Amino acid sequence: MASSFLSFITLFSLFLLPLPSSSSSSGNSITIPLSVYPQTHSDPFETLNFLASASISRAHHLKKPKSNSTLVTKTPLFPRSYGAYSISLKFGSPPQTTSFVMDTGSSLVWLPCTSRYLCSRCNFPNIDPSKIQTFMPKLSSSSKLIGCQNPKCKWVLGSNVKCNNCDQKGNCSQTCPAYIIQYGSGSTAGLLLSETLSFPEKAFTNVLIGCSFLSIRQPSGIAGFGRGIESLPSQLGLTKFSHCLVSRQFDDTSVSSDLVLYRSGDHKTEGGISYSPFQKNPSTSNPAFKEYYYVLIRKIVVGGKRVKIPYKYLVPGSDGNGGTIVDSGSTFTYLEKPVYEAVTAEFAKQMSHYKREFKVENQTGLSPCFDISREKSVNFPELVFQFKGGAKMALPVENYFALVSSSGIVCLTMVTNNVAGPEISTGPAIILGSFQQQNYYVEYDLKNDRFGFRPQSCKRG
Numbered sequence: 145m146a147s148s149f150l151s152f153i154t155l156f157s158l159f160l161l162p163l164p165s166s167s168s169s170s171g172n173s174i175t176i177p178l179s180v181y182p183q184t185h186s187d188p189f190e191t192l193n194f195l196a197s198a199s200i201s202r203a204h205h206l207k208k209p210k211s212n213s214t215l216v217t218k219t220p221l222f223p224r225s226y227g228a229y230s231i232s233l234k235f236g237s238p239p240q241t242t243s244f245v246m247d248t249g250s251s252l253v254w255l256p257c258t259s260r261y262l263c264s265r266c267n268f269p270n271i272d273p274s275k276i277q278t279f280m281p282k283l284s285s286s287s288k289l290i291g292c293q294n295p296k297c298k299w300v301l302g303s304n305v306k307c308n309n310c311d312q313k314g315n316c317s318q319t320c321p322a323y324i325i326q327y328g329s330g331s332t333a334g335l336l337l338s339e340t341l342s343f344p345e346k347a348f349t350n351v352l353i354g355c356s357f358l359s360i361r362q363p364s365g366i367a368g369f370g371r372g373i374e375s376l377p378s379q380l381g382l383t384k385f386s387h388c389l390v391s392r393q394f395d396d397t398s399v400s401s402d403l404v405l406y407r408s409g410d411h412k413t414e415g416g417i418s419y420s421p422f423q424k425n426p427s428t429s430n431p432a433f434k435e436y437y438y439v440l441i442r443k444i445v446v447g448g449k450r451v452k453i454p455y456k457y458l459v460p461g462s463d464g465n466g467g468t469i470v471d472s473g474s475t476f477t478y479l480e481k482p483v484y485e486a487v488t489a490e491f492a493k494q495m496s497h498y499k500r501e502f503k504v505e506n507q508t509g510l511s512p513c514f515d516i517s518r519e520k521s522v523n524f525p526e527l528v529f530q531f532k533g534g535a536k537m538a539l540p541v542e543n544y545f546a547l548v549s550s551s552g553i554v555c556l557t558m559v560t561n562n563v564a565g566p567e568i569s570t571g572p573a574i575i576l577g578s579f580q581q582q583n584y585y586v587e588y589d590l591k592n593d594r595f596g597f598r599p600q601s602c603k604r605g
Contacts, residue, residue: 427464517552
């Protein structure tokens with residue numbers, strides 16, 4: 145796969161070498177709309193199976209990643225049934241608007257780039273690969289290729305980048321080599337650019353972005369909000385960012401919520417927020433683990449009963465394995481198999497008086513599923529995540545059970561490794577996905593190194 149990517153990069157770099165070196169602002173804030181991605185399948189069984197499979201693939205990637213004055217900014221955040229939430233950002237001079245998936249599990253900001261952009265295996269319903277909107281560097285006076293010796297080259301490609309064609313003073317004409325980024329469900333490759341990012345009342349110059357020429361199963365650019373130096377929060381100097389994810393019932397509509405970006409200074413503390421400190425992964429074996437937002441879940445409670453979970457899954461060990469991360473790029477929450485089996489067994493036990501639908505479980509990849517069509521009332525056990533510091537996330541039932549169809553079948557929306565054989569415990573054991581964060585105000589307080597949340601309606605229009 146890498147060789148085919150690089151052959152495309154070599155070809156498309158010829159189009160970049162000659163390059164010269166709907167958000168709103170109010171007071172001290174910039175707001176960006178946040179929404180959900182286009183519908184993937186009309187059949188509810190296929191949709192849930194797609195989202196479950198994508199969540200598992202995403203988990204495999206996150207667990208085994210490959211290394212490679214006060215201002216508050218708000219931008220709309222839209223829900224997409226592709227399985228993620230998207231924002232629109234304006235790069236270039238003059239600005240070109242591009243849609244991005246907001247991703248707290250990765251750090252590079254990249255976009256579909258040039259008229260020759262190719263998206264392979266991107267034939268999703270409602271997505272025409274030939275009509276994907278692309279960024280045009282040649283139309284931007286602020287676009288500059290990143291040189292091989294530019295420190296930002298190492299942000300993405302690491303410290304072992306080799307530069308050729310250098311003179312005795314260390315000056316090189318070589319551009320930074322091509323990047324290849326792998327995600328759970330696909331990949332992208334391209335060259336690094338320096339660009340201008342514009343908001344209504346503020347412009348940021350020399351922002352590092354990826355100009356991708358070729359992607360596989362990635363129909364949109366990705367705005368990395370992870371903890372890496374190349375992430376948007378790091379490059380913009382954010383002290384905090386927050387979002388509120390609207391319900392998935394508004395997938396692919398005009399309904400959106402806000403992604404809010406805070407820069408420097410003191411900020412008014414929102415009321416009613418529960419906080420838990422971010423955790424550090426002690427391992428140095430995989431630098432990618434440093435990009436994740438780790439939190440400490442002390443207990444998982446189902447219907448008032450604490451589920452027994454071995455400590456090694458709750459806290460990352462010296463080998464880097466275990467612990468919980470918060471990831472906006474995952475749809476359904478992932479649980480390491482022993483954790484998943486304990487949680488689902490407790491749900492199955494407490495809901496044993498409802499008819500189990502094993503056929504639907506095979507169709508959707510979710511479990512357990514129950515037929516509640518003949519029930520006059522249904523008692524769903526409450527699901528609670530208890531965090532370090534005392535914060536409790538008591539989820540509403542629509543955040544952990546999904547109605548599969550009008551036939552009255554519901555399924556628990558959590559996933560685990562579906563590969564037969566012994567469990568391989570690497571990376572985070574629990575990945576808190578976006579489905580479980582619906583209608584929650586979620587805050588990443590980078591200045592105070594803490595994670596905050598409170599339930600609230602996120603729909604804003």
